[in-house]
Amino acid sequence: MSTPSGAEAFLPLAELSFQILLALGRGRAHGYAVGKEIEERTDGRLNPTTGSLYQALRRLRERGLIVETEAPSDDDAGDARRRYFTLTPLGREVMAREVSRLEGLIAVARERALAPKRA
Amino acid sequence: MSTPSGAEAFLPLAELSFQILLALGRGRAHGYAVGKEIEERTDGRLNPTTGSLYQALRRLRERGLIVETEAPSDDDAGDARRRYFTLTPLGREVMAREVSRLEGLIAVARERALAPKRA
DNA sequence: TCTTGCTATATCCACTATAGTTATTACCAC
DNA sequence: GTGGTAATAACTATAGTGGATATAGCAAGA
Numbered sequence: 001m002s003t004p005s006g007a008e009a010f011l012p013l014a015e016l017s018f019q020i021l022l023a024l025g026r027g028r029a030h031g032y033a034v035g036k037e038i039e040e041r042t043d044g045r046l047n048p049t050t051g052s053l054y055q056a057l058r059r060l061r062e063r064g065l066i067v068e069t070e071a072p073s074d075d076d077a078g079d080a081r082r083r084y085f086t087l088t089p090l091g092r093e094v095m096a097r098e099v100s101r102l103e104g105l106i107a108v109a110r111e112r113a114l115a116p117k118r119a
Numbered sequence: 120m121s122t123p124s125g126a127e128a129f130l131p132l133a134e135l136s137f138q139i140l141l142a143l144g145r146g147r148a149h150g151y152a153v154g155k156e157i158e159e160r161t162d163g164r165l166n167p168t169t170g171s172l173y174q175a176l177r178r179l180r181e182r183g184l185i186v187e188t189e190a191p192s193d194d195d196a197g198d199a200r201r202r203y204f205t206l207t208p209l210g211r212e213v214m215a216r217e218v219s220r221l222e223g224l225i226a227v228a229r230e231r232a233l234a235p236k237r238a
Numbered sequence: 239t240c241t242t243g244c245t246a247t248a249t250c251c252a253c254t255a256t257a258g259t260t261a262t263t264a265c266c267a268c
Numbered sequence: 269g270t271g272g273t274a275a276t277a278a279c280t281a282t283a284g285t286g287g288a289t290a291t292a293g294c295a296a297g298a
Binding site: 030031032033050051053054079081082083 | 273274275276277278279
C-alpha cells in the first residue's frame with residue numbers, strides 16, 4: 001500500500017539513523033542509553049561518540065521520526081539531564097519501509113551474487 | 120578484529136554503491152548501462168545522474184570492488200567510449216557481507232518495530 | 239546536404255549530508 | 269575528589285550526490 005505519508009522520502013536511512021530507530025524500537029530511551037545499546041548490540045563495531053549521536057537524534061527529531069518525551073515514571077530516581085525519545089508513527093513507518101527496501105535489495109543480491117553468471 | 124579479507128571495512132555500502140554492485144552481479148557492463156539497469160530495476164525510483172554514477176564507479180574501482188575490463192567480443196559494434204566494469208572477488212565478498220549485515224538489521228527491526236512494546 | 243536535436247557516454251566541479259573529533263559543562267554515586 | 273553518566277557545541281573530514289559541460293553518433297527533416 002502506498003500510504004501517502006511520504007515516508008519514502010526518508011529513505012535510504014543512514015547507518016547511524018537506522019541504528020537509533022532500532023534502539024528506540026524497544027521503547028522510550030534517553031540519548032546516552034541509545035548510544036550504549038547500539039554499541040552493545042553491534043559488539044562495539046559501532047561506537048557513536050556523543051557528538052554524532054546527538055546530532056543524529058536532533059536530525060531525526062527535526063524530521064519527525066522521533067519525539068522527545070517525558071521520563072518514564074519508574075525513572076524518578078534517574079538523572080534529570082536525561083532526554084527521552086520515542087518513535088513517532090512516522091518513524092515506525094519509515095523503519096518498516098526501510099526494511100522492505102532492504103529486503104528487496106537482499107533478494108536481488110542473492111539471485112545475482114550468490115549465483116554469479118559469467119561476465 | 121578484522122575479518123581476513125577486510126571486507127567489513129567497506130560497510131555499510133551507500134545506496135548507489137550497492138545498486139551498482141548488484142547491477143554488476145549479473146556480469147560485465149559499461150557505466151551507462153549500469154545506470155539504466157538501476158533505473159529500470161527500481162522502476163525509476165532511483166535515477167542516478169551521470170555525475171554520481173561515475174563518481175561511485177570510480178570510488179568502487181579505487182577501492183578494488185570492481186575493475187575496468189575489456190569490452191565483450193560481441194560489442195565491437197558498440198560505442199568506443201564505453202568503459203566496462205566487473206566485480207572483483209573482493210567486491211563479491213563485500214556484497215555478501217553487506218547482505219549479512221542487512222539481514223541482521225532486518226531481524227532486529229522485525230522483532231522490535233513490528234511487535235512494538237509499550238514505552 | 240546541412241542542420242537540428244536526441245541518445246549515449248563520460249568528466250569535472252561544487253554542494254550537502256553525515257559522521258567523527260574534541261572540548262566543555264554538569265550531575266551523581268562512591 | 270574521582271569516575272562514570274549525560275548532554276551540548278564547534279570544528280573537521282569526507283563520502284555521496286547533483287548539475288553543468290563535452291563530445292560522438294545517429295535520425296529526421298528542411
